[in-house]
Amino acid sequence: MWYVYFLQLRNGDVYVGSTNDLRRRFESHRSGYVTSTKAYLPATLKSYIAVETEVNARQLERYFKTGSGKAFAGKRFWSH
Template sequence: MVHVYTGYTDDLKARYNKHQNGFVKATKHRRPLKLIYYEAYEAELDARRREVYLKGGNGKSALKMQLKEVLSLIDNKG
């Protein structure tokens, strides 16, 4: 099963480490984690707008479908 966490940060490495070390309630019970995708934006406003979209119905569905397709391709390659 694919679990998707969507969030904004200005320091990806530090945020990933917090998640990986169990300091984030939303992902603490799903460790170890694997970062498979991220998007970077110059403007914070653009990043926050994208986060809101991806957390909503259409954006969330589209992202999950895209990730499932990519992960199935990876699994099939062995």
């Protein structure tokens, strides 16, 4: 199983990532080991989507990083 996940960062931004081990990856973010999020901790896991393959997860991650993908995710996976 692969996961596309959404983190709410301290500065209000939402980080989108994908992994096959959500607990380990979230702990990496929380511990400051991820360069792109360590300056904006604490981070809160807002939502995640489970998919069967890495290919699907990476495609969804790319989509959710686009303007329309961010809008879609914001309306359906967390409230502002």
